Amino acid sequence: MTPDHHGDPAPQRITATVRSAAPPVWAVLQRRLFDDLDTAWRTFRDRYTDPADGRLRYTGRIEDRDGADDFYEAFFNWPALYLLGGADDLLPAVKQHWEGVTAQLTELGLSNDEFERGYDWFHQGEALLMFYGICAADPDDPRFRDRALRFAHQYLPGSPTGNYDPARRIVRSPHNGSDGPRPGLGxxxxxxxxxxxxxxxxxxxxxxxxxxxxxxxxxxxxxxxxxxxxxxxxRLGRGDTAVNLAATALVTNAWLYDHDPRLSAWVLDYVDAWRERAERHGVLPDNVGLSGEVGEYHDGRWFGGHYGWTWPHGVHTLGAAALVGAVSACLVAGDADRLDLARRPLDQVWKQRRTGLLADLPAAQRGAWEPLLGEDATRPVTLVPTRVGVHGWFDPQPPQTAYWTWLWWYGQQDQDRERLDALAREAGYDWSAVHAFRNKEEAGHEPPWLSYLAGADPAYPEQALQMALAQVRHRMALIAADDAGPDEIDLHWWQRLNPVVTEVLTQLTTGAPQTLYNGGLQLARVRYDDLDRGRPGLPPDVAALVEELDATTTTVRLVNLSLTRTRTLRVRGGAFGEHLITTAHWQITPAPEAPDAHAYGLPAPDLAPLSAAVDGNALHVTLPPGHEIRLRLDMRLNASRPRHQSTPTHSRSTR
Structure with missing residues (x-):
């Protein structure tokens, strides 16, 4: 297990001395996006939620088990925006919405004891993104800490729910939750x-x-x-299914509070059970019967389970669940050894790739992929079979680049870089193009971001931020034109109108892909705390851009756009303090002279390199008005035990 390096007694303090001659365009756009998002979430709140308790305005009834995720998904990325630097009052608003929606779902019969009564983890993972984000944003809130622990304990051996069978190492039903294993599909x-x-x-x-x-x-x-x-x-309503791997994030989220060994032991035991099944069969199976045997209800076949390889989404579901499970296990173990679980489903489909046209695919698939590929949608592209059934592999689609990106990003291993490079080389479309689309998962712009990190697309930050700003405006226009009453609302309507966009901000400021939508934890290469206001996120006026990252270094540029105020922030290694920053390198202006009022041209300062040892999870950076700094941070990834990061204390007044 990796050691704890949190709470370093004397973090390295660095002051920027380089003046920004002109504000970088990306920095201005980034701060404008923060401003627009602040207006946008308030508009959505006022239009669609009850001011009394934050619940959604909805008067319908729900007659089956489906629907709880749709209520939470309306706010899935709002805590993420707060963690990035959103408004101070966004976090209390998000908490109110979570509690109001939870009470609403209890009244509708979908929740019990504040947790889903029992549904599949494809949907439960979506619903929990909001909750995970609140826990990460304010781990000092005892109400949400207690909920996190209580929810996780539902899956431990000996829990009264009976969700887990420790002897066979299975979750006992595809639909599970606070009511325990829930027979059938409803x-x-x-x-x-x-x-x-x-x-x-x-x-x-x-x-x-x-x-x-x-x-x-x-x-x-x-x-x-x-x-x-x-x-x-x-058959589909009994036994374990691989999508239940998403439950590992629920337990890992609770473990991040105080490292309860019972929680980490469950995560590792459950993930290793699926790894062993995959090793025995040579593929990642999707179903296990109550006896512990793969294929028990499917004539011995490794495919066919609920939300598995055959129906309805195939590798889309299995790839996400395997990644959530693998990353959760790696977090609690402090290594990258269990990423083999996530490689399995991706390798299974990739080795069967072929070239084809989107025009030959069913209309439903074309509608999803054409906005993502733009003009390239008319050209031959690489397709992989996404599902397998009794008649063989079928349902070809372009590979979902987010999964290959996450695999490389988390482990930073050469073999996964090779997988990603092969994907780019054989994709059949331009990876540097920034297309104006936003899907439900608010992901899909990994190719141009990766091209930027590789130095091949320097315009990406500006183009991506402009695209994000346009998406906010589009959704604000949809809200303005929406005249549906609460009895006419489609349960997915709120998701389509949610004007908060965080994919680009996550990429540019934290150096991480967008959070895995089906239940991933929000990770980061670097994270920020506003020391002036004693809260997480970038301070006002400050923009951040992760320009490069690899297995040992991260380069981030910080700019203070304010003309009058100094900003002080903490730069952490990792979302949960898991990365050790060993050394920081930057440039300074030696012995700066006072500006010459008689000079007609702008000064061109001399710059000199400087380095300092950090040997901790964080360093403090002071940005005087109109100054910037480019930090190259030498890092040891996953060198510290991850933990939810407490709210920072104030360092000084902002006035």
């Missing part, structure tokens, strides 16, 4: 899986081997629809 499907579901039709049959059912149209027969429902209940 009345929505157990009572009959009919063909009149336009949202599910593109995914095809949930089970391909039900007697008498060979096509979607067969489900129009009520008897066959009922038969499919019974098979789904008895």
């Amino acid at each position: 009345p929505q499907w157990d009572d009959g899986f009919a063909e009149d579901q336009p949202g599910m039709r593109p995914y095809g049959l949930p089970l391909e081997d039900v007697p008498g059912i060979s096509s979607w149209n067969d489900l129009a027969d009520p008897e066959l629809a009922a038969r499919m429902g019974r098979h789904m209940r008895d």
Whole structure:
């Protein structure tokens, strides 16, 4: 286990001496984005939430198990914005919304004891992003700390919920939560899986081997629809499924408070159980029966489980769950040894790649990929089969670059860099292009960001920030035009109108990809604390840009746009203080002279290099008005035990 290096008694203090001759365009755009987002979240709050307790304005009923995630997803990235430097009152607003929505879901019958009663972890992971963000933003809040521990304990051996079987190392049901293992998939499907579901039709049959059912149209027969429902209940609604790996983030989030060994032991035990199954079968299976056997309800097949390889999303679901599990295990173990779990599903589809046209794909898939590829959508691109069923691999789509990016970014291993380089080399589209789109996960701009980090796309920060600003404006226009009443709201409507965008800010300021949407923790190469105001995030007027990163160094540029105020901040290594900063390198202006009022030209200062040992998780940086600094930080990744970072104390008044 890596040692603790938190709370260093005397962090290195650095003062910027280089004046910014002109504000960098990216810095001005970044601060404008912070300002616009401050207006945007308030507008959304006023339009869609109840001021009394923060719940969403909704008067409908929910008759099945689905829906809780949609309520939380309306705010999924609001805590992330606060951690990056959003408004002071954003955090209390987010907490109010979480508590109001949780009470609302309890009234609707979806939650018990403040936690989902029992649903799949594809959706629960989405719902918990908001909660994880609150815990990271304010770990000193005892209410959310207690909730984090209580929620995690639901999955430990001996929990009254009975979610986990320690002898067979399985979660006992695909639907699980505060009510324990929840049999079947709920009345929505157990009572009959009919063909009149336009949202599910593109995914095809949930089970391909039900007697008498060979096509979607067969489900129009009520008897066959009922038969499919019974098979789904008895086969998809029992045993463990790989998407449950996302529950490891819930337990890791609780472990980050005080390193309870029971929590870390569960994460490692559960992840290692899936690694061992993958090793035995040579592939990552998606289902385990209650006896502990892979394929128990699928004639011995390693595929076919709920939210698994066959239905509905394939590698989209399995890739995310495997990454969440692998990264969670690596965090608690302090190494990168378990990333093999995340490599499995990506390698499985990549080795079967081929070249094809998006025009040949079903319309539902084209609609998702065309905005992401822009003009390149008409050219041949690399496609991978995303699903496998009894008839073989199918459903080809372009690889989801976020998963390969996360794999390389977390471990910084050569083999994963090679995987990423092969993906870029064979993609068939321009990785440097910044396309104006925003999907549900608010991800997908990894290629141009990676091109920028590699030095091939220096314009990315400005282009990406302009794109983000345009996305905020677009959603503000949608909100202004929305005249739907609370009884007309589609449960996904709030997600589509959420005007908070954080992908680009996360990339540029923290040097990390956007958080994995299906239940990932918010990680960072560097994180900031505003020491003047005693809170996390960048101070007002300060912009940050991570320009380079590799396995041993990170280069970040900090700019103070204020003309009158000095800003003081702390730069941490990692989201949870897990990276050790060994040495800092920067440039200074030796013995600066007072500006000459008689000179017509702008001064060009002489610069000299300077280095200082840090040997801790953090350093303090003072930015006088109109000054900037470029820090090259030598780092030892994952050298310290990660921990939720407490709110910093004030260093001085801002006035």
